[in-house]
Amino acid sequence: MNSLVEDAQKAGARVGMTADKIVINGGKPLQGRIRVRGAKNLVTKAMVASLLGDTESLLRDVPAISDVQVVRNLLEVHGVLVSEPESGELVLDPRNVKSAHFAEIDAFAGSSRIPILFCGPLLHQLGEAFIPDLGGCRIGDRPIDFHLDALRAMGAIVDKGYEGIHLTAPDGLHGANIELPYPSVGATEQVLLTAVRAKGVTELKNAAIEPEIMDLIAILQKMGAIISVEPNRVIFIEGVESLRGYTHTAIFDRNEAASWASAALATEGDVFVEGAKQQELMTFLNIFRKVGGAFDIEDDGIRFYHPGTPLKPVVVETDVHPGFMTDWQQPLVVALTKAEGVSIVHETVYENRFGFTEALIEMGADITVHKQGLESVTRRVPRRPLEQAAVITGPTKLHGADVHVPDLRGGFSHLIAALTAEGRSTISNVGIISRGYEHFIDKLKTLGADFSVAS
Numbered sequence: 001m002n003s004l005v006e007d008a009q010k011a012g013a014r015v016g017m018t019a020d021k022i023v024i025n026g027g028k029p030l031q032g033r034i035r036v037r038g039a040k041n042l043v044t045k046a047m048v049a050s051l052l053g054d055t056e057s058l059l060r061d062v063p064a065i066s067d068v069q070v071v072r073n074l075l076e077v078h079g080v081l082v083s084e085p086e087s088g089e090l091v092l093d094p095r096n097v098k099s100a101h102f103a104e105i106d107a108f109a110g111s112s113r114i115p116i117l118f119c120g121p122l123l124h125q126l127g128e129a130f131i132p133d134l135g136g137c138r139i140g141d142r143p144i145d146f147h148l149d150a151l152r153a154m155g156a157i158v159d160k161g162y163e164g165i166h167l168t169a170p171d172g173l174h175g176a177n178i179e180l181p182y183p184s185v186g187a188t189e190q191v192l193l194t195a196v197r198a199k200g201v202t203e204l205k206n207a208a209i210e211p212e213i214m215d216l217i218a219i220l221q222k223m224g225a226i227i228s229v230e231p232n233r234v235i236f237i238e239g240v241e242s243l244r245g246y247t248h249t250a251i252f253d254r255n256e257a258a259s260w261a262s263a264a265l266a267t268e269g270d271v272f273v274e275g276a277k278q279q280e281l282m283t284f285l286n287i288f289r290k291v292g293g294a295f296d297i298e299d300d301g302i303r304f305y306h307p308g309t310p311l312k313p314v315v316v317e318t319d320v321h322p323g324f325m326t327d328w329q330q331p332l333v334v335a336l337t338k339a340e341g342v343s344i345v346h347e348t349v350y351e352n353r354f355g356f357t358e359a360l361i362e363m364g365a366d367i368t369v370h371k372q373g374l375e376s377v378t379r380r381v382p383r384r385p386l387e388q389a390a391v392i393t394g395p396t397k398l399h400g401a402d403v404h405v406p407d408l409r410g411g412f413s414h415l416i417a418a419l420t421a422e423g424r425s426t427i428s429n430v431g432i433i434s435r436g437y438e439h440f441i442d443k444l445k446t447l448g449a450d451f452s453v454a455s
């Protein structure tokens with residue numbers, strides 16, 4: 001077992017997810033109502049932002065997922081007092097922040113990419129930061145060069161060692177003109193979390209503008225930061241000397257919502273996703289509708305369902321926001337195995353994000369992955385060297401199989417595939433799914449899935 005899986009499982013155990021295997025008897029439509037809470041891709045960063053304040057912060061709608069537990073542990077080893085007054089609420093008190101030993105940090109950091117975002121806040125608070133090798137889903141190389149170049153531009157000295165990196169800022173951190181080679185989510189957050197308390201103004205060009213980043217900016221503004229988001233992916237940050245704590249309700253998890261939507265469609269079911277909102281899902285909803293899925297938007301959530309008519313093939317390209325999010329394609333691919341015709345999914349964000357299709361093929365799906373990408377007349381995103389394409393020919397009937405979860409979104413797609421398949425599937429390594437899907441076992445039960453769990 002590799003450390004990523006071990007970490008996910010250990011942290012999973014702390015969030016009430018101890019199963020390692022699920023045995024699913026497929027063929028039952030998912031039906032019912034589930035709720036999504038705050039987004040993994042905001043909550044974890046909001047927790048890091050609390051380090052920048054000089055008073056405590058209160059974060060609401062925090063999901064019980066293992067990535068939250070990882071970040072909580074990392075904050076605690078740095079002296080942040082973390083308490084949970086109510087379910088889904090975290091109070092984060094950074095008034096006694098202290099350095100931690102590398103071994104302690106390393107012990108907790110394995111299954112998440114968030115440690116890299118501790119750089120700026122720790123440099124501001126302590127003058128140094130140790131960052132261990134990063135976890136996160138293995139979906140490509142996932143380098144951190146944009147992060148380190150931006151930190152260097154703001155005055156950090158970066159020493160790369162055997163176990164990770166050590167950063168200092170002997171002359172303090174200052175504003176800089178930074179242009180990202182690609183609108184990276186993490187690197188944009190890195191610049192925001194560092195520049196807010198750096199001396200002077202930072203201009204960030206080619207920034208990512210995902211809804212979770214806008215929510216992080218809202219949090220930083222509550223803390224006292226001055227940040228303006230300009231047209232054409234430009235963000236200006238005027239550094240301030242100090243920041244206070246915040247009170248904030250996290251934006252909902254649009255990736256979880258889109259996953260349950262695809263599960264409803266693929267299983268010919270009907271799922272109301274409480275907490276889902278239209279605004280952040282518009283691009284997904286357009287594709288969902290083109291495939292033939294139906295949805296009703298209500299004030300408290302969105303109902304996603306299969307209308308009983310045949311599904312249609314689509315051509316989709318993953319992209320940065322406002323494009324079709326890379327984390328949405330894996331569950332959708334399962335629904336596309338049911339569509340009548342040839343669908344193409346171009347993955348333009350990561351270079352290796354179709355590993356999950358191997359299990360679907362084993363279950364009877366007709367999918368060909370083109371590792372060098374595929375030219376297409378309907379391309380909107382200019383070709384990137386990273387691109388891969390999956391061609392999905394449907395409709396196919398899936399049958400049960402024994403499969404192993406490779407990563408978070410791939411794992412969720414395996415669950416859906418097994419739910420649609422004829423017969424029994426055993427899915428192992430499901431602990432990793434708890435990195436980003438709160439109480440997914442309980443939710444499957446609520447939606448009427450036929451399964452049992454084993455540790």
Ligand SMILES: CC(=O)N[C@H]1[C@@H](OP(=O)(O)OP(=O)(O)OC[C@H]2O[C@@H](n3ccc(=O)[nH]c3=O)[C@H](O)[C@@H]2O)O[C@H](CO)[C@@H](O)[C@@H]1O
Pocket residue numbers: 040041042113114140141142143144145146147148182183184185186187208325326327349350351386
């Ligand atoms: C915790 C979190 O929020 N994870 C999300 C975040 O990941 P993450 O922040 O890691 O993703 P990025 O946007 O940074 O990565 C996008 C692309 O840029 C490349 N890159 C990135 C940084 C760098 O220094 N050098 C470099 O080359 C990556 O390898 C990748 O090909 O955004 C991704 C894209 O929306 C989502 O799939 C992840 O769910």
Ligand SMILES: C=C(OP(=O)(O)O)C(=O)O
Pocket residue numbers: 112113135136137139327408409436
């Ligand atoms: C790739 C993902 O997450 P992370 O960046 O945390 O690995 C994801 O959420 O699908």
